[in-house]
Every structure is written in structure tokens, then in C-alpha cells.
Amino acid sequence: MIVIMKYICVRFLILSIAVFLIASCGMNRFAEQRPISHMVVIDSLRVGYRVDKISYSPLERTFFLLNRDENTVRIYQNGVFFNRIGGIGFGDDNFRGLSDIAVGLDGHLYTLDRFDKSIKRFCKDGKFQGQVMLSGLASPERLAFGASGALLVYDGHAKEIYLLDALTSPLPSPRRRGDSMEISFGKFQVDRADAFFVSGDRVNVFDRDNNDTTIFFLTGMFDNSFRGLRFYDGHRNLLAVDVNGLYEVRTDRRLIDKRNDVGVFHFERENFVLYDGVMVRVYRMRYEATP
Secondary structure, X not given: OHHHHHHHHHHHHHHHHHHXXXXXXXXXXXXXXXXXXXXXXXXXXXXXXXXXXXXXXXXXHEEEEEEOOOOEEEEEEOOXXXXXXEOEOOOOOOEOOEEEEEEOXXXXXXXXXXXXXXXXXXXXXXXXXXXXXXXXXXXXXXXXXXOOOEEEEEXXXXXXXXXXXXXXXXXXXXXXXXXXXXXXXXXXXXXXXXXXXXEOOEEEEEEOOOOEEEEEEXXXXXXXXXXXXXXXXXXXOEEEEEOOEEEEOOOOEEEEEOOOOOOEEEEEOOEEEEEOOOEEEEEEEEEOOOO
């Protein structure tokens, strides 16, 4: 009996240390705090029509413009229109409920179809490359990539975030419910995800109806919640988005001051995208030198 109790205590201690190290790893990845010096525009595009989301790839200066009502993605390269994929249908480049897009670490486009429950991959030119089915999810609505290449999917029915394996070729499958390696989080903490993106080691979920942002570490641990659309960059600077652009919360310093209302915002791997209904601008943060 004593041996069994010692075994249980040792296993519990090991598990506690492992959980602590995972949580500490998540928090310490922002160890270096660097003040923001200024923002620079690294690319821009004149659009002038309705867009629901914009993802950007530096490869060929590629813009991917999502329109959910049309089930389409328009592709611009080097400042000019290049291709259009989508529309209702059953082909490789068609969708039935296109709900989100994201650019992977490979620079390719990934699309999420909530009706077909599938993720499709296209090269930057719009050529179909493959797909994976998300049959285990009820209503996949948003997706985003972590820095390691892991893919996060928000399920609007379960109101939960699921972590998929890092994307390889061929595409991965989501971890099954009950699988010991499955990571899911956000249940009873998130009502909806109007904006869903990763910054550093944090997952940010913005609810427009409630006007609040819920932030988790990539480990799934809850971090914080704020009124309005707020997020941390990769160096522990808390930033906020409003109708006039972007400002730093701690100093109340405006980093981007737009005269036109901000219609679409997206943050993806240090690229900050703003669309005011006419111009899309891609910004990159510049930081002060460390002493």
C-alpha cells in the first residue's frame, strides 16, 4: 500500500511539473520586451469593393481577398489582379460555405469551408494542391497558423478552439476526440470569433457583438480578456485597434492614424493589414534597438 501511494505521489509530482513547465514556456516566450519605434508600410493595394478578410504573402507580394457572400478569393500579385478562385460548386476550386482563409508558413493559401468541413490548400497562384476533411467538427468557422506551423480552427457550434498537427505534405488530419494528444480549449469562454488570429504565442479571439477580446496561450491556457479589439505583439506590447487605426495601450500612442474608418483588420506573422474601403495597407512594426 505504501509503495502504491509513493508511486501515485511521484506520478502526480511529475505531472504537476510538466504542466508548470508547459505554462511557463508559454509565458516566457515573450521574455524580451522591446518598445515599438514606429510602423512602416511594406505594401499597398487599391481595391474599392467589399472584402471580408485579407491575407498577405511576401512571395510575389501576393494579396488574398476573401468575400464570404460570393464564396470567392481574389488574388493580386505585384499590385495587379492575377486570379480568382471559388464560387458555389463541387470542384477542387469551388466552395459551398467559404468561411475563412489564412497564409501558411509556406506562403500558400489555405481555405476553410464550414459547409463541407474541409481545408483546401492552393499555391500562391491559385492552383489547387490538396485538402483535408474536418469531419470531427460541427461548424468550423475560423482558422489561423501558429509560429510552428500548427493550425488552429474555431468551431462555431461547439464554441471551442482545436489545435491540429503542424501542416506537412500531405495535409494533416485533426486529432480525434478522446485522443490523448488532442488539444482543445475556449469552451464556455468564447461566444463567437469575428476576428481570430495568432500573435507570438497567443491566440486572439474578438467578439464584435460583445466588443471584447479573449486571449489564450497556444498551450490552451487562458491569458486575459479586454474590452475592444486588443492583442499583444511578439514583444509584450499591448495594442488596440479602433475605427481610426492602431495605438499602443500603455503609452496611448497612436501608431497608425487613419482618417477613413477601418473596415477590415488582420494580423498575420508580424504583418498588420488594414483596409479602409479603398486602400489595403500592410504594415510592419519596427522596434527600438536593445541596449
